[in-house]
Amino acid sequence: xxxxxxxxxxxxKGYFASPIAYFLLAFxxxxxxxxxxxxxxxxxxxxxxxxxxxRSMPMDVNDWVIRPLxxxxxxxxxxxxxxxxxxxxxxxxxxGTIELLLTSPVRDYEIVIGKFLAAWVxxxxxxxxxxxxxxxxxxxxxxxxxxxxxxxxxxxxxxGALLAIGALISTTTRNQIIAGGATFAICLLLWVLDWVSxxxxxxxxxxxxxxxxxxxxxxxxxxVIDTKDVVYYATLVFFGLFLTTRSLESLRWRS
Amino acid sequence: xxxxxxxxxxxxxxxAVDNISFEVQKGQIVGFLGPNGAGKTTTxxxxxxxxxxxxxxxxxxxxxxxxxxxxxxxxxxxLPETPPLYPDMEVEEYLAFVGRLKGIPSASLARRVSEVxxxxxxxxxxxxxxxxxxxxYRQRVGLAQAIIHNPDVLVLDEPTSGLDxxxxxxxxxxxxxxxxxxxxxxxxxxxxxxETSCQQVIIINKGRVVATDSFSNLTNRLRGAEAIAVExxxxxxxxxxxxxxxxxxxxxxxxxxxxxxxxxxxxxxxxSGSGVRAEVxxxxxxxxxxxxEMRSVGFSLEEVFLQLTGSPEQxxxxxxxAEGGAQ
Numbered sequence: 001x002x003x004x005x006x007x008x009x010x011x012x013k014g015y016f017a018s019p020i021a022y023f024l025l026a027f028x029x030x031x032x033x034x035x036x037x038x039x040x041x042x043x044x045x046x047x048x049x050x051x052x053x054x055r056s057m058p059m060d061v062n063d064w065v066i067r068p069l070x071x072x073x074x075x076x077x078x079x080x081x082x083x084x085x086x087x088x089x090x091x092x093x094x095x096g097t098i099e100l101l102l103t104s105p106v107r108d109y110e111i112v113i114g115k116f117l118a119a120w121v122x123x124x125x126x127x128x129x130x131x132x133x134x135x136x137x138x139x140x141x142x143x144x145x146x147x148x149x150x151x152x153x154x155x156x157x158x159x160g161a162l163l164a165i166g167a168l169i170s171t172t173t174r175n176q177i178i179a180g181g182a183t184f185a186i187c188l189l190l191w192v193l194d195w196v197s198x199x200x201x202x203x204x205x206x207x208x209x210x211x212x213x214x215x216x217x218x219x220x221x222x223x224v225i226d227t228k229d230v231v232y233y234a235t236l237v238f239f240g241l242f243l244t245t246r247s248l249e250s251l252r253w254r255s
Numbered sequence: 256x257x258x259x260x261x262x263x264x265x266x267x268x269x270x271a272v273d274n275i276s277f278e279v280q281k282g283q284i285v286g287f288l289g290p291n292g293a294g295k296t297t298t299x300x301x302x303x304x305x306x307x308x309x310x311x312x313x314x315x316x317x318x319x320x321x322x323x324x325x326x327x328x329x330x331x332x333x334l335p336e337t338p339p340l341y342p343d344m345e346v347e348e349y350l351a352f353v354g355r356l357k358g359i360p361s362a363s364l365a366r367r368v369s370e371v372x373x374x375x376x377x378x379x380x381x382x383x384x385x386x387x388x389x390x391x392y393r394q395r396v397g398l399a400q401a402i403i404h405n406p407d408v409l410v411l412d413e414p415t416s417g418l419d420x421x422x423x424x425x426x427x428x429x430x431x432x433x434x435x436x437x438x439x440x441x442x443x444x445x446x447x448x449x450e451t452s453c454q455q456v457i458i459i460n461k462g463r464v465v466a467t468d469s470f471s472n473l474t475n476r477l478r479g480a481e482a483i484a485v486e487x488x489x490x491x492x493x494x495x496x497x498x499x500x501x502x503x504x505x506x507x508x509x510x511x512x513x514x515x516x517x518x519x520x521x522x523x524x525x526x527s528g529s530g531v532r533a534e535v536x537x538x539x540x541x542x543x544x545x546x547x548e549m550r551s552v553g554f555s556l557e558e559v560f561l562q563l564t565g566s567p568e569q570x571x572x573x574x575x576x577a578e579g580g581a582q
Contacts (some may be wrong), residue, residue, distance in 0.1 A: 006355040010341075017343050045350035100400070103303040104356040105328040252306055 003106045007114025020087075025081055026127045035072040036133045039065045061143045062223075066134060070151040072199045074214070075132045077159050078187050080126065084119050085166025086180030089248070093174040098251070106130025109245045116167055116241055123159040127152055147223025154220020157233035158213055160189050171247040183253050187213075256281045256408060256438040257302065261311035264297050271297040273462035274311065279455070281407075284434045287442035294462040295442040297335060299410050302440070303333040316407050329358060332406035332437075336413050336577060338397025342386035345394055348376060349385060357404035367403055375399040375429060391422035398426070402433065409433065411441040415448060415542030427452050482524045484552045485535060486515060489544040493519045496544075503538060505531040518547055 015021040043064045050059065091096040101111055131152060137143050166183040173179050193210035196205045209215055213236075216229040257279040264272040272294040281286050287295050294478055298307040301313055304324040312319060318326040341349055350368045359367055372378040375395045380388060385396065394414065401409055414430065415423045430439065431452055443449060451454050458466045497509045500523055508524040525531040532549070537548045 003356070006352065010352050013348075014341070014343060095339070095341075096335055096337045097335070097339040097341060099300075099305055099335045100353065101356070103305050103328055103331070103333045104353075105358055106326050106356060107325075 003110040004114045004117070007101075007106075007111055008118050011115050011118030012121060015118065020083075021122055021125070024083060024122070024126060025129060027138035028076055028080060029129050031076050031248065032069075032073060032130050032133060033137070035069060035076075036130075038074075039069050040137075061137060061141045062147055065137065066143060066148055066151070067221050069134065070148075070155065071198060071217070073127070074155055074158055074217055077123070077126070078191060079163045079184070081123070081159065081166055081187060082180040083157060084122055085163055085170050085183055086176045087170070087171040088115050088119065088167050088179075088181040089244075090174055090176045094176075094250075102248075102252070108248045109241075112167065112245045112248060113239055116163060116244075119163050119167070120156075120160055123163060124156060126157070127155055130155075144223070147221075148200065150223045150225055151221045153225070154217050154229070157220075157230065157237075158217050161233045161236035162190075164237045164244070165190075167205070168240050168244045171244055193247070256283075257304075257440065258314040259298070259311070260313075262298065262301060262308050262313055263310040263360045264294075264301060264306065265309040270462055272301070275459065275462070275464045276311075277457050277464060277467050279437055279440060280437055282434065282530050283455055284430065284439045284441070284453045285455045285457060286449035287433070287440055287457050287459065288444070288446065289442075290444055291460040295459060296412055298440060299333070299412050299440070300397060302408075303331055303410055304328055305333075329404070330407045332401035333407045334397045334401040334409075334411045334414060336416065338400070340385045340393060340396060340400075342384070344385055345382055346356045346385060346388070347372070347381040349396065350399055353400045359404055364473050367405075371399040371403050374402070374432075376425070377424075391418055391425075394418060394422070394426065395429075398429065402437070404435070407438060407523045409439045409441075411439065413443055414441055415443070415445065445570065481526075482522055482548055483532060483535070484512070484520060484522050484548070485546070486518050486520045486548040487537065487539050487544045487546050488518045489542070491542070491544075493521070497521050499538060500541070501536060503531060503534045505534070522552060531552045 043059065043061065046064070047059055083197065089098070092101065102108075131148075134143075134148055162183075165186055166179075169183045169186065170179045173182075190213045192212070194209035194215045197209040210232075216232045219226045219229055257277075259278070260276050262272055262275050263270065271523075275294075275298065287298070289295050297306065299466065301308050301320060302315060304327050307321055312321075314320070315327045316330045318330070320327050341352075344352065344522075347368060350371060351364055354367055355361070355366050369378075372381055375398050377392060377395050377399055385393065388396065398411070398414065401411065411430070415426050418426060430441065433439065434487050441448075441453070455469050456466070457464060464540040478580055487496075491499075493514065496519055497511050500506060500521060501509045502580050505525055506523055507526065509525075512520040512522055514520060523531070525534060534548065537547065
């Protein structure tokens with residue numbers, strides 16, 4: 001446990017002592033800020049129009065603003081996660097510090113968990129920025145907070161799953177660009193897998209689309225916590241980290 | 256302290272280490288000597304549990320590197336060829352991180368960090384970023400990292416590579432300093448380094464151990480003799496003078512060397528312990544030559560090394576000159 005904390009602290013310091021964390025935060029704040037602005041502006045215009053047309057149905061800020069925003073946040077995450085994970089092990093391998101870690105009295109899974117938790121916390125910091133934007137809505141309306149929190153939880157779980165995959169890929173190379181590129185490709189693929197459901201109804205298509213990360217995020221953005229989706233993300237995290245540990249171990253006999 | 260038996264390490268296409276065995280006693284400094292690619296780093300990586308052996312056993316402080324890697328890792332300090340440093344960290348921060356990694360309790364961590372900073376002469380850069388350090392400082396921080404948990408065994412992979420002469424001397428002194436408390440294995444391809452810092456030499460070539468011995472035994476065994484260099488001025492040609500030395504009973508070999516300031520220099524070999532030196536001096540004086548210098552010469556480690564690792568073309572000139580001189 002001490003080892004996990006030690007490695008976790010070192011990684012967090014590594015993110016925040018270098019420009020990486022600030023770059024990612026700024027990048028996320030900029031993109032999410034733009035999405036937020038567009039969503040709110042669109043909502044306002046629609047609201048005025050519907051009033052002029054005499055519709056009495058009030059528009060729901062959760063449905064019109066927050067839900068699409070959470071989906072947008074998950075797309076931004078798709079771009080940022082490879083940037084978080086690409087250096088995780090690739091950099092240690094390139095600079096030779098992996099030799100320090102692997103010759104210290106530390107178990108491989110402790111290294112993996114420490115690094116993963118640090119990356120996850122950084123990702124949570126990014127999500128906090130989006131939470132800040134959404135919280136601003138409280139000044140102008142009465143959004144329902146439960147779906148917002150559930151949505152953020154979904155984003156966090158989804159991020160965890162993709163971070164675990166990124167960690168695994170980062171152990172396979174010493175080149176950060178390859179690690180980042182491959183992670184991006186895999187994340188993107190997991191994203192678009194559910195497109196098959198648009199043109200195919202067979203059992204295999206259902207199975208493939210079940211694997212898509214976006215499929216399992218949908219319910220969260222509506223404020224629904226479904227065990228099946230939680231299990232899906234938890235499985236990805238567990239399996240990803242398990243394989244990462246194995247891959248790290250295999251460095252010993254492959255190198 | 257270290258016992259290696261029949262260690263073999265195979266990679267996909269070649270054998271890096273081929274059935275080597277050796278032992279190192281507690282408190283010794285052992286030089287691991289060999290040309291680049293001889294298998295030094297691979298052996299060290301096996302000892303530090305970074306690589307598993309393909310065959311054979313390696314034990315450190317009584318623990319097997321495969322069976323009980325955590326116990327081995329607790330007792331070993333390792334400085335790889337490039338010091339494993341995080342450039343974004345301050346020296347102190349880095350050493351504290353490594354200290355915790357090696358299991359130093361937090362109560363004594365700060366004291367330990369200060370101690371190794373003093374010992375490795377990096378106290379003046381404690382608050383500096385590692386990225387800003389010079390090569391010499393980085394090497395010393397690497398060394399500090401290796402000794403922070405006061406390990407029984409220190410494994411240093413080419414600790415002086417890339418340093419300037421002053422830093423090399425400082426690093427060697429530091430290593431000699433550490434020898435009392437730790438058993439040290441250091442690898443190098445610089446022969447003089449072994450000569451100055453190590454009590455025992457393991458010479459390795461193409462993955463095999465070619466010799467294990469103390470440095471002085473090694474040179475003596477190879478030569479089975481001692482040698483003196485004599486510098487003198489004489490009107491007689493060097494070859495003729497060398498011939499006269501050769502006639503002294505007990506002299507086994509005479510090698511003319513490069514003349515210095517128009518004075519002849521010859522190297523005379525004899526069985527150890529014989530009284531030939533006095534005879535040599537008498538011959539010089541009786542012939543009316545002027546004796547300028549007479550001193551013992553050791554077999555240089557370069558020669559030993561080349562003989563053992565078998566590069567005949569480089570040893571040949573010495574042998575040829577010897578034959579010419581003995582006629």
